[in-house]
Amino acid sequence: MDQSSTLIGNSLYWLHTYAAIVLHDHGEYFVLEFDLNSQSLAVTELPAHIEPGYHTLRIMPAEDGGLGFIHLSRFNAQLWKRKPDYDGSAAWVLDRAIDFGELRSTWKGDSLTLVGFAEESNAILVSTASGVFVVYLQSMEFKKVSNTVFFFSHYPYECCYAAVM
Template identity: 30%
Template sequence: MGSMISRPRRRVHAPPTPPLPLDEDDLLSEILLRLPPHPTCLLRPSLVCTRWRILLRDPGFLHRSRAFHRTPPVLGLFRISQRSGCFVPVGEAPDRVPPRASRSPTPPAGCRHGRALLRSRPGWLQLLVWDPITGHRRCVRLSRLGSHVKACNATVLGDPVGLGRREGSFRVAFVFTGNGRASACVYSSETSAWGRLITAETPCDDVCDKPSALVRDAVYWLLDEGGILELHLGKESFASVEPAPHAQSLYLWNIQLMEAEAGVLGLADVKQYSLHLWAREADRDGNANWVLRTAIDLSVFAPPPGVIPRIMLMPPIKILGVDEGGDFAFLRTILGICMLSLDAVAVQLKKVSDADLLEIVCPYSSSFVAGMNN
């Protein structure tokens, strides 16, 4: 027999292992984006590994989270007085915001979409768009206003992701009134410029300093002597809206504009020891009317039976603000500033700060990873 000749065996190469979903940053980001935006819920995945922690704390991820979740959690409120402003967190550890978020350079004019809009004092010559969580700031300059201007207000708006705009872009809507007229202009971070001046055709009162409400593509401000000013951003036009007919009490205009359910203009009205939630709904003929949706009892703040309440120049309960999701109202009471949930099923009340008679508040909502203190 001849000797057997051994031939080299062909090595079979295993097909490359496809990457796991969690190995792809883009796919992992989409998965994490769908977690509840509560600070503690984001804390747990941030502890998995350094890569996950860096991704979750990236400013770009926080911007996408704010755009994805319609109602981010309320992290606190800015207390604004005539001279200063300070931030008061409403969460307990570890859900409290980092220390740097509590240091406001100047009092905010409003908060929305994770940003605070700060204004120079005196005057309105300069605005500062500030993200308290990421620390990002951007200056927006205004032209000098004429001597006829009596009152001003402004709000910051985040541009939705996916509309061809850069991530983190924003707009600022600025309104001013004087001599019975209202004018407004809108700044875009995309162009770094103000748009055209929009002037209302019909006379109106001066705009007040209460925070505005954003409903779809329109911004609403309260006026001093009653009435509501609507600035439609897409149409670049003004309109006037009559308030709810019964939204007045002994103390004039103890109300706050808000977005109601189904994306319509809403209004919160405090009358003595009751809070009323109104919505401006269209009837079958297309006419918009105010409808009372909910009444919340606040008699817990009423004096005990048999005690005659003293006459006060200020209302016993005053509404100071409503968060941008319409989930919480902030009230000044005899106990201090209280945070009231507007859930008709499980109404909850929590004291968050002491009160000052001359203060207004701007609730601040944003996405935030608990434990992010540096």
């Protein structure tokens, strides 16, 4: 699986499917968590009704800082997050739904392909028939970053530096 991990708190998370055949009786995607403190692994299943697809899911920090993921389907996206229940367990809840339909004329094509996520700027990269775009999830602004179509993985580079006073 060539998706990057995300660090939330003291745990690394990956979206995974290959080991699903060993761990479960079906080949669905799940989240693999490696706790850096306890050096232990845990498995979290995605909601049952999510149709998994390699270029439709991406693990990411939720807007409140917890574990989340984005699910892309044609020109719609759903942002999900893990929310603790009253009994100490946690469940996936839909945090926000996004309709990219208004942008269809700009982006062209029948659907979007999720090709990357930039954690620091909370942005996704999508490939369309007219190129690759970055979409900032907070403001919903977007810009074209490449004319090349159908890239399958992007690893955005973000850097930070201290301002000179």
